[in-house]
Amino acid sequence: MEIRNPSPAGNSRPGRRWVNLLLGTGVVASIASFIYPAIRYMLPPVVGEPLSRSVVAAKVGELRRNSGKVFKFGSKPALLVRTADDEFRAFSAVCTHLNCTVQYREDLRQIWCACHNGLYDLTGRNISGPPPRPLENFQVHIQGEDVVVRRGA
């Protein structure tokens, strides 16, 4: 494409070139100064998440053997499982595939994500379907009647 310069002589003068450069830089800088706050505004401030290191997930008598329960751990869901061998285990309930909330499948004795049919075993390992990584493991302690879940150190 041919670009015609209306005044070839005018632009070649060093003075004019300087004026154009300064004006151009000024305009670009001012536009950037308008856009930057708008972009920052669109991204919400990071909320200092209360670092909940432990939570009472359930009462001991609440869960049958071979069953599970989703509970709130900080701002995210977590899964407490009482295995058929009467062992308590806890995991993050956030599927590592696409963020759905997983559940314990009593019939399979495994952890299942309903969204895309992902399966994890009872150590949290991804064993079938699309999940790319295992579920995060939490520590479980029994304190009296309470099942307390702790984030690993």
Added chain:
Amino acid sequence: MHSLSRRILPWLDQRCGAGALEEFLRRKTVPIHRHSLWYYFGGMTLFLFVVQVLTGILLLLYYQPTPEDAFESVQYIVTQVRFGWLIRSVHSWSANLLVFTAFVHMFSVYFLKAYRKPRELTWISGMLLFFVVLGFGFSGYLLPWNTLAFFATKVGTEMAGAVPFVGKWFLIFLRGGEEVTGATLTRFFGFHVAVLPGLATVLLAMHLLLVQHLGMSLPPSLERAIAEGRQPARSMPFFPNFLLRDIMGWYAALGVLGALAAVFPWELGTKADPFAAAPAGIRPEWYFLFMFQTLKLLPAKVFFLEGEFAGLLGFSLAAAVWVAVPFLDYRAGFGRVTRFFTGLGVFALGFILVMSALALR
């Protein structure tokens, strides 16, 4: 009546050049041939869009976009407000029919090669409108704040997060934070009732102006036959002949919408609980099913890529090729039909149909 219009039209003509519009309407014609049926789907999509705008405004009178009240306000609309069930169901049904007619319109334009020179920009503005329509569907789906919508939004926005480099920011921008919360609902409401309608209005104006400027496209084979004098060019006036047929179709569509809303009222489901497991049998709206099924079938690793990323990459590339097709298939501009691009269309349509069917199994 006649004398009134004879007095009003000159009055308008002197003030805003309305005569040009009359002149334009008198000259505009629509070709008649065995594929003429497909010309109606653009207008039908436009009509359903108008239905969406009107019913959407009505829903705004009662809807409340907060996680505490959203579900209850929709429940209130469908149970307490007189004809609320009708308005809400028509909005949902019309949205789905709109996506369907947009699909039909898009594929008919594709197979009839109507995207070819000089209609590249018409195709691109149409594709952008199509993405806006999908955006409307995705953002509107969350607004009742029910379980299905909650998880669909989690998955959909998580996919956006898989975009390299800017994915994380994009995810936070969409969700209004790290998680799908009330902040997400507020944003999606804003997209649904302000951002997307604005975009749609501008794109629609461009699309329609281009269609009027360039006139209706003829299928390449017919264009050749007419040019070589093997076939006469038949056409009908747009006004009133074609428009009246359009209106008959729209009238029928209104009837269908009312019947669907009355016989199959749109379900509301259960209120979203961010701390409950995703329910079994969860799946997105039908027009996202093919992507959903693909994601389900992709293993955790595709070569060295993570499955979800490979899927996203594949769909993005396919979309890019699809949008750019007028330039890739530039030979169609010279009236030459390339089998490859027809085959590509058949493959895309087949893929969408097969994957959707698998998801419904």
